[in-house]
Amino acid sequence: MLRFIAMRLVKAAIILIAIVTLNFFLIHAAPGDPAAVMAGEAGAADDIFLEQLREQFGLDKPLLTQLGLYLGGIIQLDLGFSYRQQMPVADLIFDRLPATLLLTMTAFVISLVLGTLAGVLASARVGKWSDTLISTVALLFYATPLYWAALMAVLIFSVQLNWLPGFGYETVGGNYEGLDRVIDIAKHLILPATTLGLFFMAVYMRMTRASMLEVSTLDFVKTARAKGLKPGIIQRRHVFRNALLPVVTLAGLQAGQLVGGAVLTETVFAWPGIGRLMFEALAQRDYNVLLGVFFVSAAMVLLFNLITDILYRVVDPRIRAS
Amino acid sequence: MTDFWKRYQRNRGAVIGLIILLAVVLVAVLAPVLFPQSPWKMVQRPFLPPFAMERFPLGTDTLGRNVLAGLAHGAQVSLLVGLISTLVSLVIGIPIGALAGYFGGWVDDALMRFTEFFQTVPNFALAIVLVAIFEPSVQSIVGAIAIVSWPPVARLVRGEVLSLRSREYVEAAILSGQTNATIIWRQILPNTLSPIIVLASLMVATAILLESSLSFLGLGDPNLMSWGYMIGAARTVIRQAWWLSFFPGLAIVLTVLALNLIGEGLNDALNPRLSRKGK
C-alpha cells in the first residue's frame, strides 16, 4: 500500500509539473507582453514593477531558462505576486483554501452518499413509480446548470422562505464562538454544498442504478439465489459491493469537475474560497492569481483522485493483489 | 432506418426530448425573423415584470431589453457553440483514441498519459483560464470547450478500438494484406460509430452547460447574447427581478434535458442488445 501511494504521489508530481509548464506557455501564448500578463491587466502596472518581473523571470533570456526559473519558483511555493492585491498569490490562495476544501468535500460526500442511495433505491424498484420519480429527478438535476440551481436555491430558501443564509461563510458581525460558530458555518454551508452536489448526485445516482442492474444479471448473483439467500442480503452483499466499483472510479474522474464547479457556486454565494478568488481575478484580469488558483485546484483534484484510488483498492481485492 | 426509428420511439422520453430540441432549433432559426431588432436594444422601461405587457411576455431586464428576444437569440449561440465545440472535440479525440488503441505499445502509453493529463486537470478551471487569457470570443470559447471535452472521446474510442483490434475479423483483415489505414477506416471505425454518436449527443449537452457557465462568469463573447450571460447579468438583482434569471435557466435546463433524453434514445436504438434493462 505504501509503495502504491508513493507511486501515485510521483505521478501526481509529474502532472503538477506538466500543469506548471502549461501555465508558463499560456502566459507566453497570451496576446501582449508576458510581463504585462503576469502583472495583470496591461497598462495597470507601473514600469518599475514590470522591470522587476522581467528580471525575476529572466524574460529576456531563452524560453527554456525562463521555464526553469518559473518551475523553480513554484517548487518553493512561490506562485507569483498579485500586483492588484499587493500580496503574494500563494498567501491569497492559502487564506481561502480551507473554505473551498470544506465546501467541495461536503458536496462530494453529500452527492456520493445520497446519489448511491437513490441509485440503489431506484434499481430495487425498477420500472415502478418510485424508480421513475428518482430517475426523472436525477435527469433534471443532470441538466441543471450549477449556478442556476444555486440562484434558485437562494431565491427560494433564502429570499422567499428565509430559512437559510444565502450569502457568505458566516454571519458578518455575528462574532460567534465555539460550537455556535460551527453551527453558524454549517447553516451557511447547506445551500452551497447541496447545490454544488446536485449535478454530481445525479451522476452517481444514474451510474449506481445502471451498475446495480448490470451486476444483478451476473452469474454469481444467481449462485447467491441458489444458496437460498434473502433478496435483501443478495442486494447488499453481492450486488451493491460489486456495483460500487465503477461508481468509485467515476467519483474520482468527476472530482475535477467538482472543484471547477466550485468557482460558480462560490461566486453565487459569495463563499470566500479560491473559486470566488478566481472570479475576482477574472474581473481584474489578474492572471497570476488565475493561474495560481488553477494550479492549486489541479492539486486538489489529484488529492481527490488519490482518495478514490485508495478506496478502490480497499474494496477490490483483485487490484490489491496485482 | 425504419428499424432504428422503431426502436428509438419505443423510448418515450427520447421522443419528448426530440420534440423539445426541434422546438429550440426552430426558435433559434426563426429568431432573426421573430425578433429582427438586436436583442441588446432597449425597448421598454427596465425591470418590466413578465406577463405585464403583451409585447414583452417575459418582461425586460435591467437595461430595458426584451427578455424573450434575448432567449431566442441566445438559443442560436447555445446550439451553435454546443455543436461546433463537440465536433472539434471529436476531431481531436477520435484520431488520438484510434491511434492509441490500434497501435498500442508506446504510442498508446504516450497518448494516454497526454489524455489522462487533460482529464485530471479541473476542466472548468482550465476553460476559464484559456478563455480569459485568449480574450473571450466565439473562437476562444469553442476552443476552450473542445480542449476540455475531448478526453472522454479519446478514451471511448481507444477502448472500442482496443477491443475491436483483437477481434478476429480485424486479424483476418491484417492477414489479408490490407493496410493499417484501410483497416482502421473500414473495419474498425464503422463499428465504433454507435457509441460515438451517443456520446456526442451527450457532449453537446455538456458543452451547452459549459458555454453558459463561462458566459455567466462574464467570459462570453461580448457581441453575442447568450443564456448564461443573461443569468450572470441578473445575478445581483435576483431579489428584485427573479424572472431575469429564471427564464434563461429554464431554457438551458430544457435544452440540455432534451439532448440527454435523445442520447438515451439513441443508445437504445443503436445498441439494441445493450439497451437498458427493466424498461
Add this chain to the structure above:
Amino acid sequence: MTSTPSEPVLCIEDLQIALPEGADRAFAVDDVSYELNAGEILCIVGESGSGKSMSANAMMGLLPDQVRPTAGHIFFGGQDLLTLSEAELRDLRGRRIAMIFQEPMSALNPLMRIEDQISEVFEAHNLLTPKERRARTLELLNEVQIPDPEKAMQTYPFQLSGGQRQRVMIAMALALEPDVLIADEPTTALDVTTQAQILELIHDLRDRHGMAVMFITHDFGVVAEIADRVAVMQFGKIVEKGTAEEVLDNPQHDYTRKLIAAIPKLLAEKQDVITSPTPILEVIGLCKTYRSGGGLFGGPERVVKAVNMINLELAEGETLGIVGESGSGKSSIGRCLVRLMEADAGSVFLAGKDMAHLKGEDLRSARKSIQMIFQDPFASLNPRARIGRIIAEGPIAHGVAASEAFAKAAELLELVGLDKSALDRYPHEFSGGQRQRVGIARALALEPRVIIADEAVSALDVSIQAQVLDLLADLKVRLNLALVFITHDLRVAAQICDRIAVMQKGEVVEIGTAHDIFNAPQSAYTQSLIEAIPGREKELAAAS
C-alpha cells in the same frame, strides 16, 4: 454403471415453459416429463438452444424474467414446486436442491473470500454458529480435495484455478447435504484433464451422499463417462430417454443417432506419413515469452515462456495437429506463424522464405500464402460488411480488380457449400456454421498454401462441427492445402490430423502420427490427456 432403481425424489410432469413474444419458438420446453431417482445421475443432453437447462432453472425458481412455466408440475418432497411461494422456494434452495454452473469464475463473487461464500449457505438457512460454520467449511473444502484448504478459505476466487473454483462451487452445493444436485454444464469451461477430475469427484460424492444428480451437458463423451440415465432434448422436447446403455449403444430416435454419429471417433486410422523433400512450412527454434508487471513500480516481473524453442515441419498436403490444454502455448504458435504476434526468436520458413523476419511489403505478399481460420464465428466477420466484401477485400488489397474479386468470391461461396446469393447479405443473417464457412472462403480467397485453423470448430455444436470438419478435409485434398490444426479437443484432432504435436507449458512433449499418439502415447502427459477424454473407455470397450 448400473442404476439402482429407487424412489424418485423429483418428478417432472408435462412441463411447459413459455418464451416471451418474438423468440424463435413459442415454448422453451414443452411436454417434458422425467423423474430423478435418489443416488442416480441423470444426464440431460442437447445442443445449444434445445432448452436443456430450462427445467432445472424452473425447479430452482431461477427462470429469467418474462420466461414462465405455463403448464405441468414439478413434484418434490410431496409438493409441486411450481405452486410454491418465493419464500418457500428460497427455503428449499441450497438446502434440499443445490446447483453448480458452467463458469466457476463468474459464478463466484469476485470480492468475497471463499470462506465467506461457503458459510453464507448456512447463514441463509440460519444453521450452525459462526464457529461451526467455519469448521464445516473447512471440512467441505477437504472433501472436494482442494489443496491446502486452510489457506484456500482465505483466498479470493481470482487466486484459484478454474478447477479449484469449480470444486469450491461443489463444496458450496454440498454444504447442506441436498437431495438433488443440479450441475449445469459444470465441466464445459474446463480443460480435459480437469474435467476428468471434476467428473470423478461428482461421481464419488454421489456414491458417498446418495443424492440425485441432474447433469446438463452437450457432450456425449461426458454422458458416457457419468450418466446412469439419459434424456435427449431437441427444440424443447425430450426426443429420447432411457438408461445410458440404451441411449448410447442403441439410440432409437434419428436425432440421437445423428448426434452420436457426429462425435469424432477416437480411433485414428493408420495412414502413410506424407513426406516431401522440402516441407512447405518449417519452424525452427520458435520462442515467445510473455512478461507482465515489472517496470519502475510494478513489483516483481512475471515471465511465462508461452512458446519455448519449438521446431515443426509441415509437408505439402499434410495436416498437423497442435494439441494442448489452455495455457499450453498452442494458440501462441499459430499467431507467431502468421505474425499476428511477434516471436522473440526463431525462424518460420514458408516455401523456403523466412516469414519471421520479413517486413512491410514483403510480409504482406508472403502472408498471401498463409491464412487463418478463426474460432469464433460471431467475432470473425465484420458485422457491418456484406459477405461479398468480406471475401473479396483480401484480393482487392493485393491489386485484383474488384469485379474479378467478387466473381471469385461467388465461386468460393459455392466451394464452401453456400449459395452465391449470400454475397449481398450481412453476417448476422447466417448461423454459426454458415459463418464459419464464410471464414473458410475468406481464407481461401488469397489462394494460400498453408492454412492455420485455430480452434476452428470449437464454438460449434457437434452436428455442425462434423460438417465443417468434413468440408475442411475435402478442401484440403482438392486444393492440396497444408493445414495446421490447433485444438484442445483430442477427438477432433484424431479425426482430421495426419500428425499431432502435443504441447504442455510452451513445449512439444510429443510429436507423431495420429495413430501412434492415440494408440501408443510415449510421454506421461499425453497418456494422461488421452485417458481424460470423456467416453474413451466406453468407446474402446465397444470397439473391441
